[in-house]
Amino acid sequence: MKHLIRFALVALFIAPFSLSAERSIMDPVVYDLRGALTAGYEVAAVVTDAGELSEFTFDTAKSYLTLLKPATFYYALCVDTAGQLAYLYMGPKEVGGSNDPYIQELTPLPSATAQGLKAAGKGYLISLGAGVVVFAAIATADDGDGFAVLLGFALGLIVTTVGLIISVAAGLFQGAKVAIQNKSELQQRESRRRESNSSSTEFVVQPVDELLVPAEFTTALKLAVGR
Numbered sequence: 001m002k003h004l005i006r007f008a009l010v011a012l013f014i015a016p017f018s019l020s021a022e023r024s025i026m027d028p029v030v031y032d033l034r035g036a037l038t039a040g041y042e043v044a045a046v047v048t049d050a051g052e053l054s055e056f057t058f059d060t061a062k063s064y065l066t067l068l069k070p071a072t073f074y075y076a077l078c079v080d081t082a083g084q085l086a087y088l089y090m091g092p093k094e095v096g097g098s099n100d101p102y103i104q105e106l107t108p109l110p111s112a113t114a115q116g117l118k119a120a121g122k123g124y125l126i127s128l129g130a131g132v133v134v135f136a137a138i139a140t141a142d143d144g145d146g147f148a149v150l151l152g153f154a155l156g157l158i159v160t161t162v163g164l165i166i167s168v169a170a171g172l173f174q175g176a177k178v179a180i181q182n183k184s185e186l187q188q189r190e191s192r193r194r195e196s197n198s199s200s201t202e203f204v205v206q207p208v209d210e211l212l213v214p215a216e217f218t219t220a221l222k223l224a225v226g227r
Contacts, residue, residue, distance in 0.1 A: 123166060
């Protein structure tokens with residue numbers, strides 16, 4: 001007797017948890033069929049993605065279909081008063097994306113090295129020209145002792161050397177800038193390619209032609225309504 005009392009107490013204790021767990025697993029799925037279900041038709045049978053018939057209730061006033069068997073997707077067989085059949089698909093639908101090759105017209109990216117050398121070379125030519133101008137301007141003032149020529153040469157060489165250093169720095173800066181821009185452009189191109197091939201999922205209710213419904217589903221549905 002003591003064992004029976006203990007068993008009853010344990011059963012009473014775990015019953016609420018078992019009921020709540022079962023309820024969470026068996027929570028019904030509700031689909032709004034307004035706009036998808038043709039007027040005059042009612043849901044006669046529903047099959048899950050596993051090919052199993054699902055129990056359901058259908059509110060004709062609100063066109064709400066409540067399914068009692070959880071599944072990834074469903075097919076519903078609908079019948080009108082004349083016995084004509086129609087099918088509905090209810091579940092996820094992949095939208096967007098494409099299996100076709102992604103073709104994008106791309107312009108070649110500039111070479112970071114070439115752009116850096118170009119900037120450095122342009123700066124070097126400017127500094128060399130400036131050095132020559134400085135040398136010529138001072139050398140023309142020479143009174144014959146050669147001092148002005150030497151001074152002009154020295155100052156022209158300094159101007160050219162400083163200009164060369166600045167040109168190399170500018171070339172390195174330009175090359176680094178182009179490299180960063182190229183990297184950013186490549187990332188944007190890859191992002192556009194992924195977006196073109198990406199897909200998202202939405203849940204839909206839509207009519208579907210019988211020829212598009214897999215045969216195992218139409219067979220199970222028709223057997224359920226005696227067809």
